[in-house]
Amino acid sequence: MQQTLVAGVRESRWRPALFIVLVIVLVLSALLSLAIGRFAVPVSHVAGILASALLPMEPWWTPVEARVVELIRIPRVLMAGLAGAGLAVAGSALQGIFRNPLVGPQIIGVSSGAAFGGALAILLSESRYLLIGLAFACGMLAMVIVYSISRQQGRASILMLVLAGIVTSAFFSALVSVTKFVADPDDKLPAIVFWLMGSFASASYEKVWLIAVPVIIGSAVIYLMRFQINVLSLGDEEAHALGVKVERTRWIALTAIALISSAVVAAAGVIGWVGLVIPHFARMLTGPDHKVLIPAAMLIGASYLIHVDNVARTAIAAEIPVGIITALIGAPIFGLLLRRTANKGWTSE
Amino acid sequence: MIDVQDLGFRYGENRVFRDVSFSLAAGKIAAILGPNGRGKTTLLKSVVGLLKPDTGTASLGGRLGYVAQRAEIAFAYKVIDIVVMGRAAHVGMFRAPGPKDYQHARNALSLLGLSGFAEQHFNRLSGGERQLVMIARALASECQVLILDEPASALDFRNQDLVLSTLRRLAEDLGLAILMTTHFPQHAAHIADYALLLQSADDAQWGSSEEMLSEEKLELLFGLPVEKVQVQRGDKTHSGILPLFS
Amino acid sequence: MKTISLAKLLLLAITGTVVSGTNADPITFTDQRDRIVTLDSEAARVVTIPIPAASMFMSVDGGTEKLVGMHPLSKTAIKDQILETFYPDAMSIPSDIAGPGFNFSPNVEALLSLEPDLVFQWGHLNDDIIDPLLNAGLNVALIKIGQEAFTRRWLTMMGAVTGNEEKAAKMISWRDEVQAEIKAETDKIPAAEKPRVLYFMNYLSKLRVAGGKSYNNFYINLAGGQNAASELGMFAEVGPEQVIAWDPEVILLNGFEKKLSPKDVYDNPLFADLSAVKNRRVYKMPLGGYRWDPPNQESPLTWLWLSMVLHPERFDWDLPRRMDENYKTMYGQGVSADNVKKILRFSMNKDAANYEIFSPDKQ
Numbered sequence: 016m017q018q019t020l021v022a023g024v025r026e027s028r029w030r031p032a033l034f035i036v037l038v039i040v041l042v043l044s045a046l047l048s049l050a051i052g053r054f055a056v057p058v059s060h061v062a063g064i065l066a067s068a069l070l071p072m073e074p075w076w077t078p079v080e081a082r083v084v085e086l087i088r089i090p091r092v093l094m095a096g097l098a099g100a101g102l103a104v105a106g107s108a109l110q111g112i113f114r115n116p117l118v119g120p121q122i123i124g125v126s127s128g129a130a131f132g133g134a135l136a137i138l139l140s141e142s143r144y145l146l147i148g149l150a151f152a153c154g155m156l157a158m159v160i161v162y163s164i165s166r167q168q169g170r171a172s173i174l175m176l177v178l179a180g181i182v183t184s185a186f187f188s189a190l191v192s193v194t195k196f197v198a199d200p201d202d203k204l205p206a207i208v209f210w211l212m213g214s215f216a217s218a219s220y221e222k223v224w225l226i227a228v229p230v231i232i233g234s235a236v237i238y239l240m241r242f243q244i245n246v247l248s249l250g251d252e253e254a255h256a257l258g259v260k261v262e263r264t265r266w267i268a269l270t271a272i273a274l275i276s277s278a279v280v281a282a283a284g285v286i287g288w289v290g291l292v293i294p295h296f297a298r299m300l301t302g303p304d305h306k307v308l309i310p311a312a313m314l315i316g317a318s319y320l321i322h323v324d325n326v327a328r329t330a331i332a333a334e335i336p337v338g339i340i341t342a343l344i345g346a347p348i349f350g351l352l353l354r355r356t357a358n359k360g361w362t363s364e
Numbered sequence: 365m366i367d368v369q370d371l372g373f374r375y376g377e378n379r380v381f382r383d384v385s386f387s388l389a390a391g392k393i394a395a396i397l398g399p400n401g402r403g404k405t406t407l408l409k410s411v412v413g414l415l416k417p418d419t420g421t422a423s424l425g426g427r428l429g430y431v432a433q434r435a436e437i438a439f440a441y442k443v444i445d446i447v448v449m450g451r452a453a454h455v456g457m458f459r460a461p462g463p464k465d466y467q468h469a470r471n472a473l474s475l476l477g478l479s480g481f482a483e484q485h486f487n488r489l490s491g492g493e494r495q496l497v498m499i500a501r502a503l504a505s506e507c508q509v510l511i512l513d514e515p516a517s518a519l520d521f522r523n524q525d526l527v528l529s530t531l532r533r534l535a536e537d538l539g540l541a542i543l544m545t546t547h548f549p550q551h552a553a554h555i556a557d558y559a560l561l562l563q564s565a566d567d568a569q570w571g572s573s574e575e576m577l578s579e580e581k582l583e584l585l586f587g588l589p590v591e592k593v594q595v596q597r598g599d600k601t602h603s604g605i606l607p608l609f610s
Numbered sequence: 611m612k613t614i615s616l617a618k619l620l621l622l623a624i625t626g627t628v629v630s631g632t633n634a635d636p637i638t639f640t641d642q643r644d645r646i647v648t649l650d651s652e653a654a655r656v657v658t659i660p661i662p663a664a665s666m667f668m669s670v671d672g673g674t675e676k677l678v679g680m681h682p683l684s685k686t687a688i689k690d691q692i693l694e695t696f697y698p699d700a701m702s703i704p705s706d707i708a709g710p711g712f713n714f715s716p717n718v719e720a721l722l723s724l725e726p727d728l729v730f731q732w733g734h735l736n737d738d739i740i741d742p743l744l745n746a747g748l749n750v751a752l753i754k755i756g757q758e759a760f761t762r763r764w765l766t767m768m769g770a771v772t773g774n775e776e777k778a779a780k781m782i783s784w785r786d787e788v789q790a791e792i793k794a795e796t797d798k799i800p801a802a803e804k805p806r807v808l809y810f811m812n813y814l815s816k817l818r819v820a821g822g823k824s825y826n827n828f829y830i831n832l833a834g835g836q837n838a839a840s841e842l843g844m845f846a847e848v849g850p851e852q853v854i855a856w857d858p859e860v861i862l863l864n865g866f867e868k869k870l871s872p873k874d875v876y877d878n879p880l881f882a883d884l885s886a887v888k889n890r891r892v893y894k895m896p897l898g899g900y901r902w903d904p905p906n907q908e909s910p911l912t913w914l915w916l917s918m919v920l921h922p923e924r925f926d927w928d929l930p931r932r933m934d935e936n937y938k939t940m941y942g943q944g945v946s947a948d949n950v951k952k953i954l955r956f957s958m959n960k961d962a963a964n965y966e967i968f969s970p971d972k973q
Contacts, residue, residue, distance in 0.1 A: 258453025
């Protein structure tokens, strides 16, 4: 017992160091990203361009280089970082709420619902705001459907949740196909198809705002609810007996999760596996307490997606869809997690 | 502190119990006894409010602390994290527990002699320790009524003794009204002031422990003859209820 | 393989019995999946499912009488364009045989009700869009797209089945002549003087460009340019930074995105420093009897147009006259100066560098 006490003390000393490391990693990742790309900009020029935003100075770089860094790379890095952070926070909260480390925004139906909402919005108009609004509404709707199918006598088993997610995702995928079927093939159809594939290639400051506002609001709500999410992760009965208004609390959190996920889908398409794998990885570093898990997952998710996008935009001349890379990395990790949990059960981390 | 009137419950057409009435004062312990599947947990949940009874009312005269039967959690929380969750009702929707809440949690742990476990992982504790942590969590919520589902049934002898004597101490020192289920009459006889026997769906009997835990009533309840025995060890008399296995 | 040989046998059996009753000889040819197709006589009722096949068929046959069905998107490509002016009847040809959108699964019952002698269908997609036609006992010719040689085979086949072998041969030799004519000049151009050209297959929703294996790559090279994106395969999405890194000197915009115009590129702050933007050399691809960017019956005009766009100082083809002549050959009608301006998209391209060289009014 003496030993574990010491270990406990060590852990709380280690924690600030962990966050300092994660912040440094994120800042370095972002800076690295600004310095690499298909168009060669020397690092000293990138540094100058960034510094000139703060101090007036005589440029030693070309206007093209400034444009590439300011108009292409900065919004792209911001978008990738925000999307990664948002998905990781949403995934952490979902896993807590459903008491299961193997749940992600995709499994719960939000992504496919948001995909349909977005496709429908493209069909109806060109407004980005309608796009994010419908993506949110349909993402929320899909989540309500998954939730009500999977819930029996007040309990949602993980198997029922996954099955309900498959059913609901299949349904909304079919609806997406319907929108493609009726879309004008000259302009609407390619717009829908490309939007669904998802990419940060068309990053702009307008899109950064589009994703930043919902991700920041949603993440703030979830962080404020970190303690309630802890309690919910014990199970509905216990949470209820502890005096938590279970349904209300859960729905506020789920709404925040849907807001984040649908904003990411609206701005960058469906990017799978980040919300599933990153929270799990973060939990291995911080333990399950959402007070530390949520900020850690946020920082790791942002760095992770920035690096994934670095590969997507620089590996070859063509853009590699981000979703392909996250799936290539995420699916095998998920498989390992499944095996591990099948061997040991949820409870023995 | 606990006041139950004409409580009845059924799943669809299947009646589980009916006309259950009793009241329990502060500082007293009551045990609900019955064989497996008779509806002890259902009755407990109806009193707690987790299940909605079809007749009657159950009112609690103070803050409730509830300790469920299953003491496993999905995530590897530390003991202090678990115990501070007892403060959920005191902490708002968008707030986290403050220093005062952690103080309550630490006090509860020290009251149960668990101070050294605060930073340990809950799932690495023994069954008895887990049960005590759950009780500590209830105490952290500043409860006046403590309701427990089979708190000692799955434990070894030493841990049974630890949990039962702790409950007795809490009733006496803190004046908690404690309601628990058990299928071991021995446990009821050891600490309970009152007992509720779920003889059948239509017959629930309430009374003092001495009156309820007679050999006749217990034989009727469990369908097996029992014999009360007394053992003198030093200057202390231990009483036991011995099942006469076939 | 089995269905094909079976169908072949069936066809042979049918032709064997019917041939004596008709006054024409049976027609036998190999389609682009190397199937032998046999018709008992010239086709009088033809259906085209591939989108560009409808207008090509009209050009080979010089009219619409034998075309009894086409894809709905073939009709969209004709509507409001020069072919509708030439052949207003085209708008009443049934188009409920496939679609909507880029869906090529045939509606077999609608097709059978048209009683076609021959159906043109894509051969490079999947067999699910072919089998229903064969199972219904229809004569099917399978075609592919993407290379100059493929397009010539379309012309040959369409000529063969409609008794227009001579005209088809003429259209093919026109392609040969123009190709040789341009190549003779562009071969002389040193590599350093060949501008970097980038063709955007999509621009509005994503940036997708034509790579080294595309048909666009073929005619960019022919016209004396070099494809900036030749390192890519067919069509691929690229980021704006890659476009800046390539720094194309000429940008070609596809004819598929109706709303896309050079202004979209000029106004894009990301691309302000591109050579093509600074020199105002962004061009919307013309749209005549069909869109000029994919392979089609008017491709030689595309090549002539592009060679002048790329090398205005070297080439001085009289494009309006050539259009007029060849439209007369293909469609039986010439084009007015206004038609030429519309086809060459003067409204979108008029501010582009040197575009006045194409003006039909300059003489």
